[in-house]
Amino acid sequence: MPTLEEIAKLSNVSRSTVSRVINNDPHVRSTTREKVMAVVHQTNYRPNLAARSLATANTQILGLVVPAGVGVAFGDPFFPLFVEGVAAACTETDHLVMLWLADTDYERRMIGQIVSNGLLEGLIVSSMYLPDPMLDSIINSALPFVLIGQPLNRPEMNYVEVENRNGAREIITYLLHLGCRKIATITGPLSSPPGFYRKEGYLDALRARSVPVDPSLIVEADFTEADGYYAMQRLIPYRPEAVFGASDMIAIGAMRALREAGLRVPEDIAVVGFDDIPAAAHTQPPLTTVHQPTRRMGKIAVEMLIDLIEHPGNNQHHVVLPTELIIRESCGSMLD
Amino acid sequence: MPTLEEIAKLSNVSRSTVSRVINNDPHVRSTTREKVMAVVHQTNYRPNLAARSLATANTQILGLVVPAGVGVAFGDPFFPLFVEGVAAACTETDHLVMLWLADTDYERRMIGQIVSNGLLEGLIVSSMYLPDPMLDSIINSALPFVLIGQPLNRPEMNYVEVENRNGAREIITYLLHLGCRKIATITGPLSSPPGFYRKEGYLDALRARSVPVDPSLIVEADFTEADGYYAMQRLIPYRPEAVFGASDMIAIGAMRALREAGLRVPEDIAVVGFDDIPAAAHTQPPLTTVHQPTRRMGKIAVEMLIDLIEHPGNNQHHVVLPTELIIRESCGSMLD
DNA sequence: CTGAAAGCGCTTACAG
């Protein structure tokens, strides 16, 4: 690998001039620039990032911290889609991304790697299942960072989120519009932001139409197929006309319980979900759900972080991305 | 952020000594070591990685290049599992990982970022769908690298792979053992290593038992649900007793085609897959398949790469990981 | 066991 010094020698100019050419400094005579660039190309010269970082205190490296196990969940492509968004935005903006999958086994060591890592200019952190000590270390590190998912008890952070509440409200309103009244919901963990806010959206919709809220139609679960299955079994005796799973995986589990109980979807009961994972289009019948722009969240997170790095004053960025109601066959249409 | 210099001043020793303490050089008096460590802890000192890299030409940073879209496929968790393996192994060995999702939109820019990135000590590259020019650039970069998936026409590379051929042979042998004779297969793309070798394993098993190979029972497809579906429709008229989908997604598509045709699995026809994605356990009936240790591939790739970096001579590493036959209900049991 | 000094490859005022 040639160095600046060598390029300088080969092109009969100083290191300073080569540096200016490399960095597109306008104060270089164009003939000089061409002469240098010729050598640069011919030698396939690439500046050494470590040296540049040291000199400028500017690395263009962003860290990405995601809990391990996320997206490994059956059928849930959150992780790959989100990472795709982040990676594409970084490539586009000439940033580099360094990745950690937060794993409790390695928590301490990882925190050290992240926080002590002099190379990072900022951090994108998935807030779900993020251990609190880890978040605290990150806050203490004084690195700019943005959270994915609104943290429930720390409103002062910068985050990008999806319209959980509003998306849920919309899909329930749609069910009401179809004529359903007795609408059950299998919520996610109410300690998690999506669990909490999707339930709030459900309540919002019922209240807006003055439909009484029946606590026996609300059961809390994990965002898994298995939990959806068991929760639905508990719900069946109450004979709901429709059930809203707070995630597609929950809804898929619910459908399995209904199938086993001999109930038909959507004839006997409507089922809807949230997330719009690819599997949702392939259930029997295909699942009506709420689409969330996962890849876009990654892109926005990068943009927000870069802004934060470049303008350290601008805190409290909150971007909440809209969802989209995806109507398929699992909710039937009681209108016709 | 304090620097070495400051720690030296605060502990009344030279920079050299602080550096030795930080790097666990044994030639330091223990009282000196303790004195310095006290200051290090108290100031929360972290060495600047860029400076260290520049001085040592050693960064402990590994690059990971995966095609975009991989693992975003419905239900296929290859990407998250594999990345988990890589990330965990890196945290464990105190390496850092820099990620790129190869995307043809950004190919040129990305190659530059990767190859010119003076920080990287080596590269893990998923060979599937990797554009050839990208691979060539990587080879030219002279960076040590390991491929995930055996490249079809470049046997001289270092790679970690799964026993595609043997896994396929085993599952077909099992079907033969159950009494099936007329076994069809929906292969993956034969230009891809898994497509090619899984078909070879199918042929191996038939030949080993002297079962004639019937070309009309072999159809090529993409590794997708949709392709499995259409391929199965073409196969149905030949009335196979069993069908081997070269991926679980293919098998799932095949099952859908059979269901629509009114054929029962496994009573009328056995169906088996390959990969053991989480969805395979949830199909109706659950799918017999071949498990591949995806997470472990990530771990092994890291170990191989580190070895390559530390011992530049050792080339032509080939690790082929064993698969495991997972017997579920989709192949029935014609023995009882 | 410890320190002074050179060096890693870049950038950037400062002069001219």
Add this chain to the structure above:
DNA sequence: CTGAAAGCGCTTACAG
């Protein structure tokens, strides 16, 4: 428009 020089924060022979 260009160059000489200092400096970024570390490591590592070389002396002692």
